[in-house]
Amino acid sequence: MKQAVLELVEKYLPDESHFVVDVKVEEKAGKTRLLILIDADQGITIDTCALVSRKVSEELETKDLIGEAYILEVSSPGLDYPLTTVRQYLKNLNRELKLTLASGSDLQGKLLQVGEDSIKLLTKRKEKGKKAIEEEVEVPFAEIKKSIVQVSFK
Structure with missing residues (x-):
């Protein structure tokens, strides 16, 4: 059906x-x-x-x-509906995403690139007493349990 x-x-x-x-x-x-x-x-x-x-x-x-x-x-899928297709990821390039990974951990960052098998995010990692360090992180689609676009009111 x-x-x-x-x-x-x-x-x-x-x-x-x-x-x-x-x-x-x-x-x-x-x-x-x-x-x-x-x-x-x-x-x-x-x-x-x-x-x-x-x-x-x-x-x-x-x-x-x-x-x-x-x-x-x-x-249309609402803002709270997880991204499920490569086309949705492409449509949301340069937007902030919050990922829930298969491991249970969360990752947040700006979507920089969408590949066939993975995406690349620009994340901020903050170390105690230091400024946040930006780093690019590649995440395979197979490791993404859920991906939500974050709404910014700036």
Whole structure:
């Protein structure tokens, strides 16, 4: 089901700058809930979400892919939603990220570079009684459990 919905969504994205972040299929209060998260390199609009929602809904009904009543939500991932795709990382170059690593430790820094298998952050390490030292740290995607963009109000 998830794969079928993913293919439908990709079919109705306006252009190559738009991409699917996640598709979740959940059972909630006896109804199937489809949560579709989409984004774009330059940001997503509510009109794009509405268009994708309308088109996907029409095709779900036409092909009768979900037999019973369902709830369909099409949205952009919120600021608190973890980065999950390389495109999301690329979109957030030069922004501050907070990583939770597989080891359980946290790492925070400015996203400098996105590679095929890893990212590079500019972190600050403070030693007792000294100024903070900036250093570049490469972190493999395999070691990242969760990655959240930090919002700055400066």
